[in-house]
Amino acid sequence: xxxxxxxxxxxxxxxxxxxxxxxxxxxxxxxxxxxxxxxxxxxxxxxxxxxxxxxxxxxxxxxxxxxxxxxxxxxxxxxxxxxxxxxxxxxxxxxxxxxxxxxxxxxxxxxxxxxxxxxxxxxxxxxxxxxxxxxxxxxxxxxxxxxxxxxxxxxxxxxxxxxxxxxxxxxxxxxxxxxxxxxxxxxxxxxxxxxxxxxxxxxxxxxxxxxxxxxxxx
Amino acid sequence: xxxxxxxxxxxxxxxxxxxxxxxxxxxxxxxxxxxxxxxxxxxxxxxxxxxxxxxxxxxxxxxxxxxxxxxxxxxxxxxxxxxxxxxxxxxxxxxxxxxxxxxxxxxxxxxxxxxxxxxxxxxxxxxxxxxxxxxxxxxxxxxxxxxxxxxxxxxxxxxxxxxxxxxxxxxxxxxxxxxxxxxxxxxxxxxxxxxxxxxxxxxxxxxxxxxxxxxxxxxxxxxxxxxxxxxxxxxxxxxxxxxxxxxxxxxxxxxxxxxxxxxxxxxxxxxxxxxxxxxxxxxxxxxxxxxxxxxxxxxxxxxxxxxxxxxxxxxxxxxxxxxxxxxxxxxxxxxxxxxxxxxxxxxxxxxxxxxxxxxxxxxxxxxxxxxxxxxxxxxxxxxxxxxxxxxxxxxxxxxxxxxxxxxxxxxxxxxxxxxxxxxxxxxxxxxxxxxxxxxxxxxxxxxxxxxxxxxxxxxxxxxxxxxxxxxxxxxxxxxxxxxxxx
Numbered sequence: 014x015x016x017x018x019x020x021x022x023x024x025x026x027x028x029x030x031x032x033x034x035x036x037x038x039x040x041x042x043x044x045x046x047x048x049x050x051x052x053x054x055x056x057x058x059x060x061x062x063x064x065x066x067x068x069x070x071x072x073x074x075x076x077x078x079x080x081x082x083x084x085x086x087x088x089x090x091x092x093x094x095x096x097x098x099x100x101x102x103x104x105x106x107x108x109x110x111x112x113x114x115x116x117x118x119x120x121x122x123x124x125x126x127x128x129x130x131x132x133x134x135x136x137x138x139x140x141x142x143x144x145x146x147x148x149x150x151x152x153x154x155x156x157x158x159x160x161x162x163x164x165x166x167x168x169x170x171x172x173x174x175x176x177x178x179x180x181x182x183x184x185x186x187x188x189x190x191x192x193x194x195x196x197x198x199x200x201x202x203x204x205x206x207x208x209x210x211x212x213x214x215x216x217x218x219x220x221x222x223x224x225x226x227x228x229x230x231x
Numbered sequence: 232x233x234x235x236x237x238x239x240x241x242x243x244x245x246x247x248x249x250x251x252x253x254x255x256x257x258x259x260x261x262x263x264x265x266x267x268x269x270x271x272x273x274x275x276x277x278x279x280x281x282x283x284x285x286x287x288x289x290x291x292x293x294x295x296x297x298x299x300x301x302x303x304x305x306x307x308x309x310x311x312x313x314x315x316x317x318x319x320x321x322x323x324x325x326x327x328x329x330x331x332x333x334x335x336x337x338x339x340x341x342x343x344x345x346x347x348x349x350x351x352x353x354x355x356x357x358x359x360x361x362x363x364x365x366x367x368x369x370x371x372x373x374x375x376x377x378x379x380x381x382x383x384x385x386x387x388x389x390x391x392x393x394x395x396x397x398x399x400x401x402x403x404x405x406x407x408x409x410x411x412x413x414x415x416x417x418x419x420x421x422x423x424x425x426x427x428x429x430x431x432x433x434x435x436x437x438x439x440x441x442x443x444x445x446x447x448x449x450x451x452x453x454x455x456x457x458x459x460x461x462x463x464x465x466x467x468x469x470x471x472x473x474x475x476x477x478x479x480x481x482x483x484x485x486x487x488x489x490x491x492x493x494x495x496x497x498x499x500x501x502x503x504x505x506x507x508x509x510x511x512x513x514x515x516x517x518x519x520x521x522x523x524x525x526x527x528x529x530x531x532x533x534x535x536x537x538x539x540x541x542x543x544x545x546x547x548x549x550x551x552x553x554x555x556x557x558x559x560x561x562x563x564x565x566x567x568x569x570x571x572x573x574x575x576x577x578x579x580x581x582x583x584x585x586x587x588x589x590x591x592x593x594x595x596x597x598x599x600x601x602x603x604x605x606x607x608x609x610x611x612x613x614x615x616x617x618x619x620x621x622x623x624x625x626x627x628x629x630x631x632x633x634x635x636x637x638x639x640x641x642x643x644x645x646x647x648x649x650x651x652x653x654x655x656x657x658x659x660x661x662x663x664x665x666x667x668x669x670x671x672x673x674x675x676x677x678x679x680x681x682x683x684x685x686x687x688x689x690x691x692x693x694x695x696x697x698x699x700x701x702x703x704x705x706x707x708x709x710x711x712x713x714x715x716x717x
Contacts, residue, residue, distance in 0.1 A: 127497050130453035151500030153457055159714050160504055167503065 015206050015230050020065040021109050023225040030201060031194035034222045037111035043092035046108050059083050059113045064095040066106035114223050117178050119212035124199050126206050132199045134192060136164045139212040155196035161189040181218040188220045204229045236433040238327035239359055240370040240415050242303035243272050245377060246296060248316055249307030250278040250289055257307035257331055257379040268376035268383045275301055293319040302326045305377050310334040310345045314352045321356040330363035331379050336421050337364050350424045365420025366396035371413055372439050387412020387688055388441035389524045392430040394419050398446040398513050410685030411521040414439040428459045435463045443467060444520040448474040457501050464506030468708055470520040471507050473498055506711045508704050521690040522701040526664035528709045531608040533559045535601050536582035539614030544582025547611055547695035554703035562606045572596055595653035602663040609664045611698055612654050615680035616671040618643035647680040655689050666702055668692035
């Protein structure tokens with residue numbers, strides 16, 4: 014039997030092992046969010062607000078992701094609105110506010126428990142066409158630094174990893190560290206069935222997870 | 232730990248069971264192939280009817296065979312009697328059995344039980360067991376063709392293992408066609424006891440083997456297979472073809488990563504991680520393995536093309552665009568050195584187009600300069616055959632041997648042979664691969680270029696594109712190797 018962690022729980026778990034996630038605060042009420050925002054200098058507007066919980070699988074489809082919130086007044090409105098959108102079947106929910114990561118390039122990374130090979134780590138090109146191009150590569154976890162580097166080299170879309178539309182080239186060491194940290198999550202928590210970091214936005218060339226989903230087997 | 236398969240591949244003597252006078256029976260064919268290939272050990276035929284087959288005495292029972300004279304049992308008899316044969320053979324000192332006979336797991340549920348019982352008996356007797364339901368084993372150092380099918384193969388340093396017998400046959404056919412020889416070859420059959428990885432592990436320790444080639448359909452234990460393949464790869468290159476790669480694997484659709492994680496994508500990643508060279512089909516796998524077996528490993532991806540005419544070189548450079556190979560600009564000192572050998576109209580760039588201006592030793596000299604240059608990691612030689620193709624038409628025409636034709640024909644044929652021999656010698660001397668490609672290897676394999684290469688056991692690629700494809704695999708493997716040695 015498997016359980017999917019909420020985005021907030023998932024973020025905390027992967028961040029604990031060094032995966033770079035966009036800075037975020039959580040709270041059960043609008044007031045708690047605003048207080049947390051005030052206390053956290055790393056979070057600047059514009060921000061994204063989401064309603065998350067273990068039973069909420071498709072946030073976007075249900076309109077539970079609000080992008081481009083520019084000021085406190087607007088954030089307050091969205092938070093109230095999100096809390097009001099919770100349905101009885103959603104169980105425990107909380108608000109999550111995160112900075113709006115800016116970058117034109119999206120990657121995807123994750124862990125997956127394969128019946129034949131056990132835990133494998135994946136890196137791929139993300140974004141809306143991810144499943145069309147299937148530009149992905151796998152390794153059996155854990156991996157070495159050399160193997161992480163080779164995974165980056167496996168991607169067909171190398172042009173995406175150089176300088177791109179005024180953005181600097183991919184910070185390779187940043188992505189290597191992220192892949193190694195991802196494997197740490199798997200090694201430290203044997204119950205992990207899968208991890209999805211989707212998307213990983215390249216912000217000034219550095220990969221930053223702006224969503225995380227961890228599934229564990231109980 | 233690696234299992235010692237010497238008794239299977241280099242037995243001192245072989246017992247063949249199921250031998251009858253009917254030339255269509257497996258036992259007869261196995262005996263015939265062993266005798267015809269000139270197996271260097273002693274052969275004992277065992278059959279129901281005592282007498283003679285192929286001028287050899289047929290023993291009615293293994294009990295009559297001298298003790299210690301054979302260490303391989305080649306089984307062509309039905310499942311029901313084979314356990315008894317294993318026991319009788321073990322009593323005579325036999326240490327390995329190849330079970331060509333079918334009627335086991337592949338047949339029905341009774342076969343599954345028979346197979347389990349067979350391996351239990353082999354285990355109890357401490358015997359190696361290959362098969363069942365395999366087509367045989369070839370080992371050229373022992374001149375052994377213990378197979379219920381053809382062909383045998385020329386001697387070389389490529390070793391083959393397959394979960395499907397007919398793929399082995401294809402590779403042995405390609406070995407005969409190209410001249411790139413084989414050391415060991417085995418059809419793993421149902422792989423009841425010895426699996427593909429067991430063979431590969433032994434090949435890695437076998438001094439006769441330089442490169443292994445494997446066809447795999449199913450993997451038992453993914454993690455352990457990965458660890459073992461990686462350990463083998465660090466010693467010797469393995470080229471693998473995976474059968475059933477396109478079958479949509481079971482997908483764990485719960486997560487996005489899971490949805491993208493087809494069995495094939497994970498197998499592919501495992502190969503890259505283990506240093507296993509994966510080929511998309513058996514033909515490309517053979518070409519890549521044959522290239523590895525006959526060329527030094529390149530140190531990097533910088534390639535120079537040498538050709539006697541323009542178009543071939545351009546096509547070769549185009550083919551590199553789809554690979555990780557780099558057709559580098561010609562280094563200045565190299566250009567200057569070649570300038571001394573060719574008239575001013577030569578290309579002065581990569582590809583080096585000699586514009587047909589070469590005299591007797593020009594091309595070998597150019598190859599030597601290019602392959603020996605510190606900034607060049609690999610050379611591709613094109614254009615072999617122009618000379619002897621023209622010569623062949625002159626030889627067949629009505630004016631031969633008059634009008635000075637005999638002399639020029641002989642010269643041109645000698646030149647092609649000299650060029651390809653120079654390519655092989657220079658590759659060996661410089662440690663830089665020099666690949667030769669011409670479609671004549673397919674269309675007119677008897678012409679002196681391809682024929683000389685085949686006779687020497689060197690691969691003549693049938694097109695520039697195919698040479699480039701194999702070279703790309705070599706470069707990738709060399710990179711994997713060097714990333715782990717530094």
